[in-house]
Amino acid sequence: xxxxxxxxxxxxxxxxxxxxxxxxxxxxxxxxxxxxxxxxxxxxxxxxxxxxxxxxxxxxxxxxxxxxxxxxxxxxxxxxxxxxxxxxxxxxxxxxxxxxxxxxxxxxxxxxxxxxxxxxxxxxxxxxxxxxxxxxxxxxxxxxxxxxxxxxxxxxxxxxxxxxxxxxxxxxxxxxxxxxxxxxxxxxxxxxxxxxxxxxxxxxxxxxxxxxxxxxxxxxxxxxxxxxxxxxxxxxxxxxxxxxxxxxxxxxxxxxxxxxxxxxxxxxxxxxxxxxxxxxxxxxxxxxxxxxxxxxxxxxxxxxxxxxxxxxxxxxxxxxxxxxxxxxxxxxxxxxxxxxxxxxxxxxxxxxxxxxxxxxxxxxxxxxxxxxxxxxxxxxxxxxx
Numbered sequence: 001x002x003x004x005x006x007x008x009x010x011x012x013x014x015x016x017x018x019x020x021x022x023x024x025x026x027x028x029x030x031x032x033x034x035x036x037x038x039x040x041x042x043x044x045x046x047x048x049x050x051x052x053x054x055x056x057x058x059x060x061x062x063x064x065x066x067x068x069x070x071x072x073x074x075x076x077x078x079x080x081x082x083x084x085x086x087x088x089x090x091x092x093x094x095x096x097x098x099x100x101x102x103x104x105x106x107x108x109x110x111x112x113x114x115x116x117x118x119x120x121x122x123x124x125x126x127x128x129x130x131x132x133x134x135x136x137x138x139x140x141x142x143x144x145x146x147x148x149x150x151x152x153x154x155x156x157x158x159x160x161x162x163x164x165x166x167x168x169x170x171x172x173x174x175x176x177x178x179x180x181x182x183x184x185x186x187x188x189x190x191x192x193x194x195x196x197x198x199x200x201x202x203x204x205x206x207x208x209x210x211x212x213x214x215x216x217x218x219x220x221x222x223x224x225x226x227x228x229x230x231x232x233x234x235x236x237x238x239x240x241x242x243x244x245x246x247x248x249x250x251x252x253x254x255x256x257x258x259x260x261x262x263x264x265x266x267x268x269x270x271x272x273x274x275x276x277x278x279x280x281x282x283x284x285x286x287x288x289x290x291x292x293x294x295x296x297x298x299x300x301x302x303x304x305x306x307x308x309x310x311x312x313x314x315x316x317x318x319x320x321x322x323x324x325x326x327x328x329x330x331x332x333x334x335x336x337x338x339x340x341x342x343x344x345x346x347x348x349x350x351x352x353x354x355x356x357x358x359x360x361x362x363x364x365x366x367x368x369x370x371x372x373x374x375x376x377x378x379x380x381x382x383x384x385x
Contacts, residue, residue: 008240041243047233056228075379078325099276130166139204202249257285296346299337
């Protein structure tokens with residue numbers, strides 16, 4: 001994340017004496033990425049972050065692969081994933097490869113008895129339904145419909161929901177998540193042509209220092225396993241911190257679409273990037289304004305990547321019978337395109353109200369057992385008219 005941020009109390013110089021009112025030292029922690037070579041934050045704890053009382057037996061949350069190799073256009077009914085009370089139990093992986101896991105979740109209850117840390121991946125949590133507060137040691141972020149929550153690996157967090165009706169689209173990235181490089185200048189600032197700017201970024205606030213000792217249940221994910229830890233001090237005991245490594249949010253409703261006289265390709269919708277995939281936001285926008293323009297997208301042959309679309313809301317110009325929460329997977333190797341009749345229908349239209357999240361991974365995706373259970377088996381024939 002290219003924005004420096006600071007909350008709470010910190011000493012004027014790094015790695016210097018910083019004492020509590022009783023004369024004892026705060027515990028300084030460097031949270032760094034790529035060793036010491038990339039973004040980092042310096043955190044000051046009331047207690048050392050190493051107070052581990054107990055480590056339980058790990059259990060597997062590795063996705064169960066249902067279809068490893070395939071070459072067929074696929075549609076999943078995402079809202080057919082059943083709600084579950086517990087947040088971690090509600091997370092159901094549906095599309096996975098060695099670079100990312102895409103999961104659906106419908107948690108009914110807040111995380112109040114334990115904390116969670118993903119140590120193997122950055123997480124992008126898209127909030128389709130529901131609202132609440134993301135709580136971390138770095139501070140709190142309010143979230144609601146249409147928000148992306150970007151939680152870097154290693155951040156301990158809780159999600160507190162305002163109610164029981166929540167739908168989340170979750171991407172775990174094994175490579176760091178960042179804003180697209182072409183949007184940033186040499187200093188990391190988002191440039192004028194970018195479809196969003198720093199004013200749109202939701203940074204943590206309301207830092208609450210929980211200086212408490214006891215037994216705190218931390219679930220840590222690493223290499224497909226959940227390790228139950230018991231800490232001796234509250235993980236949100238930050239008295240202050242500063243740096244570039246912290247959770248942040250961005251609303252899809254703050255994405256400003258880039259349009260033109262003729263149809264613009266999907267990269268103009270790009271919101272996040274990694275070394276292994278890109279994520280795009282399709283938002284309400286004006287159509288192309290050339291007098292002979294065809295707004296509907298042309299047929300496209302995926303050569304180097306699969307294409308995943310998660311349909312959020314609205315009327316999609318290129319598809320028929322789209323449902324909220326539907327996921328389509330168009331694998332690399334065969335062309336896909338607009339459904340019959342949608343090209344002619346789009347001509348002369350002024351704009352679209354579609355809202356969707358797109359992911360293009362650079363390695364093929366596999367379907368999990370749970371994905372096969374919500375698959376529409378006839379989708380690949382939907383272009384026949």
